[in-house]
Amino acid sequence: MPEPVDAVEMQAALLRLRRTSGLPVVFGGLLSDARHARIAELNGAQTSALRGLVISAGSGLGGKAIALSRPCAVTDYAFSRHISHEYDAAVAAEGLRSVVAVPVVVRRAVRGVLYGALRTPVTLGDRTFDAMVAAARDVEQSLAVRDEVRQLLAAGRAQVTxxxxxxxxxxxxxxxxxxxxxxxxxxxxxxxxxxxxxxxxxxxxxxxxxxxxxxxxxxxxxxxxxxxxxxxxxxxxxxxxxxxxxxxxxxxxxxxxxxxxxxxxxxxxxxxxxxxxxxx
The missing domain is CATH 1.10.10.10 (Winged helix-like DNA-binding domain superfamily/Winged helix DNA-binding domain)
Incomplete structure (x- = not known):
C-alpha cells in the first residue's frame, strides 16, 4: 500500500493542476500493487462517489492509461466505445463527461494515475493535456526523489552502524x-x-x-x-x-x-x- 506521506505529492500536484488547467474536477491515486490504483485524492468533487474507488489495470479510462502507460481521454465518458464501463455509476454520480487520465511513471513502472474532468462533453485541448502531463511529471519527480531518499537513508544508517x-x-x-x-x-x-x-x-x-x-x-x-x-x-x-x-x-x-x-x-x-x- 502507498505510505500516507506519499499523498503529499499527489495533493500538491492536483492543486497546481486545477489552478493551471482550469479543470473543475481533478483526482487521482497511487498504485497499491502492480495492477490496482485507489482514488484517494480529489479536488473540486461535489460528491464522495469517486473516493476510495479501486481502479484495475485495463478497466475504465484510468485502467486503460495504467495498462498502456500513456495518457487516454474520452469526450463523453458514458458513451465512449474505447473503454470498458465498470465505473460508470461513480462517474455519473459526480456528473463527469469529458475525462482525461494520465499515468504517473517512475523508472518505467506505473506508480499512479491522475484524472482531469469536465461536466460537459467537449473535446479537451492541448493546453489541458499539457497541464495534465506536467502535473504527472511533478508527481513522478517527487516519487523518484522519495525513492532515492529511502535508499540513501538505509545506506546511511548501515554506515553509521x-x-x-x-x-x-x-x-x-x-x-x-x-x-x-x-x-x-x-x-x-x-x-x-x-x-x-x-x-x-x-x-x-x-x-x-x-x-x-x-x-x-x-x-x-x-x-x-x-x-x-x-x-x-x-x-x-x-x-x-x-x-x-x-x-x-x-x-x-x-x-x-x-x-x-x-x-x-x-x-x-x-x-x-x-x-x-x-x-x-
Missing amino acids: DPDAAPGAWEDVREAHRELRALVPRVVDPALRDELLEVCGRLASAAGPKVPAAREVRLAPRELDVVACVAAGATNAAAAQRLGLRPETVKGYLRSAMRKLGAHTRLEAVVAARRAGLLP
Missing part, C-alpha cells in the same frame, strides 16, 4: 552524507526532511568526537551543502549543477562558510568542517 565494515568505508560515509544533503531541499514532506537531517547529523559525527574549538561553528544548511560538495572535489560550477543553484550563489555560500570556519582556502574549509563535526 558499522562504518568500518569494508575498505574505503569512510569514503562511502562521506558520499552518502553528500548525497543526502543534496536531496534535503527537494523533499517537501517535513517529517522525511527531518529524518534526512537527523541521519546527516549522525553521519557527520560518525568519525568520532569533534575537535574542541574556541567557539562553536554553525553553518547555514546551504553553506554546509556547498562545503560537502567541495569536500567531494566539486568545482563551483559542478556544485551549482548538483544543488540546483547558480555558480555565483555557490561562490557566495562558500565564501560565507570559509569566513565562519576561519579558512582561507577550500581545503582548509573542508578540514575545519570535519574537525567541527559538520562533515564525516
Whole structure:
C-alpha cells in the first residue's frame, strides 16, 4: 500500500493542476500493487462517489492509461466505445463527461494515475493535456526523489552502524552524507526532511568526537551543502549543477562558510568542517 506521506505529492500536484488547467474536477491515486490504483485524492468533487474507488489495470479510462502507460481521454465518458464501463455509476454520480487520465511513471513502472474532468462533453485541448502531463511529471519527480531518499537513508544508517565494515568505508560515509544533503531541499514532506537531517547529523559525527574549538561553528544548511560538495572535489560550477543553484550563489555560500570556519582556502574549509563535526 502507498505510505500516507506519499499523498503529499499527489495533493500538491492536483492543486497546481486545477489552478493551471482550469479543470473543475481533478483526482487521482497511487498504485497499491502492480495492477490496482485507489482514488484517494480529489479536488473540486461535489460528491464522495469517486473516493476510495479501486481502479484495475485495463478497466475504465484510468485502467486503460495504467495498462498502456500513456495518457487516454474520452469526450463523453458514458458513451465512449474505447473503454470498458465498470465505473460508470461513480462517474455519473459526480456528473463527469469529458475525462482525461494520465499515468504517473517512475523508472518505467506505473506508480499512479491522475484524472482531469469536465461536466460537459467537449473535446479537451492541448493546453489541458499539457497541464495534465506536467502535473504527472511533478508527481513522478517527487516519487523518484522519495525513492532515492529511502535508499540513501538505509545506506546511511548501515554506515553509521558499522562504518568500518569494508575498505574505503569512510569514503562511502562521506558520499552518502553528500548525497543526502543534496536531496534535503527537494523533499517537501517535513517529517522525511527531518529524518534526512537527523541521519546527516549522525553521519557527520560518525568519525568520532569533534575537535574542541574556541567557539562553536554553525553553518547555514546551504553553506554546509556547498562545503560537502567541495569536500567531494566539486568545482563551483559542478556544485551549482548538483544543488540546483547558480555558480555565483555557490561562490557566495562558500565564501560565507570559509569566513565562519576561519579558512582561507577550500581545503582548509573542508578540514575545519570535519574537525567541527559538520562533515564525516
